[in-house]
Amino acid sequence: MPKIIGLVVNRTKPNAVQVTQQIVKAIGACSGQVFIEEEAAHALGMSEYALSTSDFHGKVDLIFVLGGDGTLLGAARHFACFEIPMLGINIGHLGFLSEAEPDNLEESVQRVLNGDFYLERRMMIETVVMRNGTCVHRNIALNDVGVGKSSFARMIQLGVYVDNQFYDEYFGDGVLVSTPTGSTAYSLSCGGPVVVPNLQVMLVTPICAHKLVVRPIVIGATQQIRIKVAARHRDFGLTVDGQVGFPLESGDEVIVSKAACDTVLIRWQERAFFSILQEKLRGD
Incomplete structure (x- = not known):
């Protein structure tokens, strides 16, 4: 059973300090060991727990991600190649990818340290930008990769090919390539x-x-x-999970395929995808 927990904390959240302190206390009460990503540990006044995220691999059994969906997406890209299991603890807005909430922290910690969970693998995608036959950018995404124009730019023209077979051509704001995880994000807003x-x-x-x-x-x-x-203008680019941007040029090719690694999420047996979908996205 896991005993060493690494914490990734979004320090901008109002209750980040309080929740982090509660988790550290709960882990200690269960005879677990905890590390906190270095910058967050120093900023939160908990330097004795500091550990560089580059050292998480090999030293922590799993990771608690404190924040919202954006925090978890960033952690997924950072740690995916190590496939360290992650538990999302929602101290953000929507928390669609999170499994735990601040009002049940002690119970969540106990469940994890007792092995009362299962692991769910989430597919990721890799994107490569080719310019004049040379790779100029490479990244991975848990949600989506978008090719689009900027806010006030004119339309762009996009030719889409699947396995080198022409599929369609779009004039418009852009196009998204999403994973199943990303199907409930930007793609959903675009009618996907x-x-x-x-x-x-x-x-x-x-x-x-x-x-x-x-x-x-x-x-x-x-x-x-x-x-x-x-495009006849230069005001367009690539976005990865809505967080990482890269400027594109006319003539560039963006190639998207399944990534070699997955994101591994900690899940509770009693929570089902469709119940979460109703709870988070029904709009009541």
């Missing part, structure tokens, strides 16, 4: 379908395409998506 997280597929969702008939598509995870970018 909800996909259960254990499927091995990718979604291609146009963003405000200037067409009478346009539909998102779902393809297999073993396939490759290639997006050719064209």
Whole structure:
């Protein structure tokens, strides 16, 4: 059973200090050991627990991520290659990816240290930007990769290919390539379908395409998506999980495929995907 916990903390959240202190106390009460990412530990006045995130691999059994969905997405990209299991603890807004809440911290810590959970693997995608035959950017995403124009720019032209076969051409704001996890994020707002997280597929969702008939598509995870970018202006780029940006140039090709690593999430047996979907996204 896991005994050494690493904490990743979003220090901008109002209750970050209080929740971190509660978790450290709860882990100690269960005879566990805790480390806190170095910068957060110093900022929160808990330097005795500091450990660089580069040293988490090999020293922690799993990671508690304190924040919202954005914090967990960043942690997923950072730690995915090590596949360290992560528990999201929601001290943010939506917390769709989180499994625990601040009002049940002690219970959550006890469950984890007693092994009362299961692990859920979430597919990730890798994106490569090719410019004149050279790779100029590479990244991975848990939610999505977007190719789009900036706020006040004119439309861009995007040619979409699946396994080197031409699929469609879009004039509009852009296009998203999403994982099943990302199907409940930006893609959902653009009219994409909800996909259960254990499927091995990718979604291609146009963003405000200037067409009478346009539909998102779902393809297999073993396939490759290639997006050719064209525009008369330079005000467009690539976004990864809505957090990492990279400027694109006309003629660039964005290639998206299944990543070699997965995000591993800690889950409770009694919480089902569709109940979470109703709880978080029904809009009541």
